[in-house]
Amino acid sequence: MFSLKGRVFGPLEFSRRDLMAINIQRGRDHGLPDYNSARQAFGLTKIKSVDDFKSIPNETKEKFKKLHKNRLDNVDTWVGGILETNKGPGELFTAIIKDQFTRIRDGDRFWFENKNNGLFDEDEISRLKLLTVYDIILSVTNMNYDDIQQNPFAAPTDKEYEKLHSSCKRKNFLQSSKCQLKNNDTEFNCHHLPQINNTNVEPCTEPETYDYFSNSEVSFIFTFIGIGLCILGFVGILFLLARYKKKKHLEKMLRIAGKVRESFRKGKKHLTPYSVSEWVDRKSALRPVVVVMDPETKQVQVRNQLGHLLRAMDLTHSQIVEMYIISDGEHLMLRVSNDYDLVLKFESEFLRENFLQGFEEFINKVGVTRQRINMALHPALRQAVTRKDRQKRLEMFFRVVFSQAFKISHSEDEILKLDSQAAREIIYTELTMSEFAEALSMPAESEFVRKMFTLVDKDKNRFISFREFVDMLIIFAKGTADDKAKLMFDMYDINATGQLTLEDFKNMIT
Numbered sequence: 001m002f003s004l005k006g007r008v009f010g011p012l013e014f015s016r017r018d019l020m021a022i023n024i025q026r027g028r029d030h031g032l033p034d035y036n037s038a039r040q041a042f043g044l045t046k047i048k049s050v051d052d053f054k055s056i057p058n059e060t061k062e063k064f065k066k067l068h069k070n071r072l073d074n075v076d077t078w079v080g081g082i083l084e085t086n087k088g089p090g091e092l093f094t095a096i097i098k099d100q101f102t103r104i105r106d107g108d109r110f111w112f113e114n115k116n117n118g119l120f121d122e123d124e125i126s127r128l129k130l131l132t133v134y135d136i137i138l139s140v141t142n143m144n145y146d147d148i149q150q151n152p153f154a155a156p157t158d159k160e161y162e163k164l165h166s167s168c169k170r171k172n173f174l175q176s177s178k179c180q181l182k183n184n185d186t187e188f189n190c191h192h193l194p195q196i197n198n199t200n201v202e203p204c205t206e207p208e209t210y211d212y213f214s215n216s217e218v219s220f221i222f223t224f225i226g227i228g229l230c231i232l233g234f235v236g237i238l239f240l241l242a243r244y245k246k247k248k249h250l251e252k253m254l255r256i257a258g259k260v261r262e263s264f265r266k267g268k269k270h271l272t273p274y275s276v277s278e279w280v281d282r283k284s285a286l287r288p289v290v291v292v293m294d295p296e297t298k299q300v301q302v303r304n305q306l307g308h309l310l311r312a313m314d315l316t317h318s319q320i321v322e323m324y325i326i327s328d329g330e331h332l333m334l335r336v337s338n339d340y341d342l343v344l345k346f347e348s349e350f351l352r353e354n355f356l357q358g359f360e361e362f363i364n365k366v367g368v369t370r371q372r373i374n375m376a377l378h379p380a381l382r383q384a385v386t387r388k389d390r391q392k393r394l395e396m397f398f399r400v401v402f403s404q405a406f407k408i409s410h411s412e413d414e415i416l417k418l419d420s421q422a423a424r425e426i427i428y429t430e431l432t433m434s435e436f437a438e439a440l441s442m443p444a445e446s447e448f449v450r451k452m453f454t455l456v457d458k459d460k461n462r463f464i465s466f467r468e469f470v471d472m473l474i475i476f477a478k479g480t481a482d483d484k485a486k487l488m489f490d491m492y493d494i495n496a497t498g499q500l501t502l503e504d505f506k507n508m509i510t
Contacts, residue, residue: 023078035080035092036072042095047072047080055086087180153191155179253288253347274355279331279343281386286345291355293362299344300334300362302484311387313342314432321363321370323356329377332356333384338432340390343381 032038036046047186050072052062064083068074077092078259084090089097090356112120112128120128134150148164149156158165167367168174179190213220253275271294277286289310292301300313313336315321324333330346332355346352363370420452437453 035075053083155192161191277345295365298366385404
């Protein structure tokens with residue numbers, strides 16, 4: 001008990017610990033029941049008096065009563081089990097150990113007595129049962145038969161002591177005392193190592209701390225200097241690599257810009273290309289593009305670096321262009337009605353000013369006024385209308401239109417979820433010819449699309465409004481055969497003369 005309470009090896013910073021106190025705390029941490037409840041769980045009777053603990057002195061019993069206020073329903077399982085201990089574990093610990101080892105044995109599919117695993121037959125199992133711990137120790141070590149007693153768990157008696165090797169006797173390692181068997185009070189001489197007590201153990205050491213810098217100042221100084229130099233060198237290399245990459249990127253962009261300018265010089269039109277990066281939306285990376293302003297078509301064209309058209313901002317029917325000059329960056333945002341915004345990023349402020357100068361000349365030629373607005377980058381990008389935003393608005397536009405024309409109930413339910421601002425934006429959305437063609441799943445250059453667009457565009461503003469589109473759908477959905485025929489006739493009667501040429505009539509019916 002003394003060795004468990006004060007002589008168990010502790011952590012490095014403290015040489016001893018009290019295992020008894022630790023076990024009491026472990027039981028409470030794991031929610032073990034009180035001592036009597038544990039006994040009942042294993043089918044044992046409750047202890048009703050301290051006198052049932054036969055192996056403890058009366059002085060200990062009195063201290064126990066005082067500590068637990070003469071009650072036995074608040075005793076820790078570990079404490080009660082230790083008080084039962086006499087010549088080995090008491091009733092509770094015996095039941096716990098037996099139950100645990102029975103479960104371990106029954107749950108081990110490799111247990112030698114398990115015939116279902118096919119490891120051993122009846123004869124081999126019988127032979128294994130004859131083996132003892134003594135036989136196993138001799139087989140796995142270099143010990144001789146007379147180095148230990150035949151029952152390693154019991155102190156050797158006088159008879160067994162005589163059979164031990166002479167070296168075990170010569171140095172008086174063992175001392176003689178009276179022993180008893182667990183279930184027998186008869187005393188006999190036995191030989192064992194001395195019991196641990198205060199006189200034969202080294203004194204406890206005081207708690208210590210460790211100074212890692214003591215006698216190592218120079219090595220630590222050089223270590224930290226070396227680490228610091230490595231960090232600075234790594235940062236310097238990253239900085240140089242970044243500058244080198246930026247330089248190479250600029251050279252690449254200049255080469256591409258030169259090739260693009262050369263390709264435009266070879267064309268019929270002498271247009272000035274501007275190599276920039278386009279901001280597409282909030283989740284996509286910038287893409288390198290070439291912007292060309294064509295006064296003849298009144299378009300700001302965005303092309304890839306091979307010259308293929310990506311988009312065109314048409315100013316033919318626009319009265320004003322909003323120019324958002326970004327104050328904290330080299331960005332520029334252009335906005336016109338019935339189109340999504342064009343956001344450009346330039347390599348420098350000089351290139352942006354050069355573009356703005358060319359754009360001023362362009363809008364003067366096409367006769368469009370401009371409104372110059374200064375704004376920070378993040379607010380501008382938050383309010384920018386991207387292609388996805390425009391497509392989402394058009395999708396809701398078509399849903400509303402079709403719900404109006406065909407009375408689709410689920411679309412009406414969706415309409416009810418819109419706030420007034422979103423509903424207003426949808427109602428006042430107007431389609432360009434390219435968007436109208438996309439809605440019909442036809443190319444914008446199609447003759448049918450051109451004529452149908454001209455017919456539906458009643459106010460001739462080159463855009464199809466919400467009401468104009470609904471009126472067309474209603475005729476197709478609910479109009480009579482005469483109404484549909486008249487619609488087709490009017491589509492080819494461009495001049496509203498009430499007559500068709502033979503060629504137009506052939507085109508209408510084919």
